[in-house]
Amino acid sequence: VVVTPTWADNGVNVEVDVPGKVHKTTTKDRLKPVTNIELYWAKGTSFSKKLGRALADNKIPVYWNEASGFYYVTDLPSAPVGATHLLFVAKFDRKTKVAALALPTVTVANASPIDEGNGDPRDPKNHAAFTVTLSRKSPQPVTVWFTTLKGSGSDGAKPGVDYETTFGSIVIPAGETHGVIEVPIIGETTYERDEWFTVKLIQAQNAVVDKAHALAKG
Numbered sequence: 001v002v003v004t005p006t007w008a009d010n011g012v013n014v015e016v017d018v019p020g021k022v023h024k025t026t027t028k029d030r031l032k033p034v035t036n037i038e039l040y041w042a043k044g045t046s047f048s049k050k051l052g053r054a055l056a057d058n059k060i061p062v063y064w065n066e067a068s069g070f071y072y073v074t075d076l077p078s079a080p081v082g083a084t085h086l087l088f089v090a091k092f093d094r095k096t097k098v099a100a101l102a103l104p105t106v107t108v109a110n111a112s113p114i115d116e117g118n119g120d121p122r123d124p125k126n127h128a129a130f131t132v133t134l135s136r137k138s139p140q141p142v143t144v145w146f147t148t149l150k151g152s153g154s155d156g157a158k159p160g161v162d163y164e165t166t167f168g169s170i171v172i173p174a175g176e177t178h179g180v181i182e183v184p185i186i187g188e189t190t191y192e193r194d195e196w197f198t199v200k201l202i203q204a205q206n207a208v209v210d211k212a213h214a215l216a217k218g
Contacts, residue, residue, distance in 0.1 A: 012086070037090050039055055040053055042087045043082055079103060103206060106144055106207040107132070111128040114185055127183060129181070139175075144172070147202060148198070149198045151195060157195035
């Protein structure tokens with residue numbers, strides 16, 4: 001059995017090549033599973049590092065999509081935090097083959113230069129904005145957890161003095177590729193040279209953190 005999965009906008013397309021005739025289900029019997037294939041979330045591409053089955057049963061709940069010419073996986077549940085790949089494990093004639101489908105990666109970009117001034121940190125115009133970007137669209141919402149880290153040295157911005165300590169998560173909706181982390185800046189009237197702090201991406205669900213740190217300066 002040879003399985004070739006690819007991400008689609010709202011699911012996973014799957015090519016299945018097995019000896020003999022393969023049953024292609026129709027819309028009416030769409031819940032009838034393809035045989036001999038199991039899905040697992042895993043950290044890495046090794047089947048020994050699986051984090052649990054991706055679905056409740058041990059079959060792929062797919063139907064034949066006549067328009068695309070692929071089998072189609074729908075209603076895929078969220079990956080456990082720490083998962084990096086979706087594994088398709090095909091078993092046929094006492095042989096096992098694994099096809100790994102990587103989750104998208106997520107990065108964070110430096111904030112635009114900030115004019116601290118003496119503005120109110122509650123005003124969104126006085127926020128440092130960090131853009132979070134996915135490497136591609138995901139059929140599932142992507143949750144990204146983050147925190148602020150104070151700058152070091154004499155020009156390091158101080159939490160509670162120059163900016164508000166901020167942590168939590170943002171959600172990039174399914175089908176989107178960007179989200180924004182906003183950190184309130186605390187203004188003051190005393191002149192200061194430029195100071196800096198960072199935002200760190202801690203972990204993600206349905207994606208893998210690639211570039212974890214970004215800088216804000218102003």
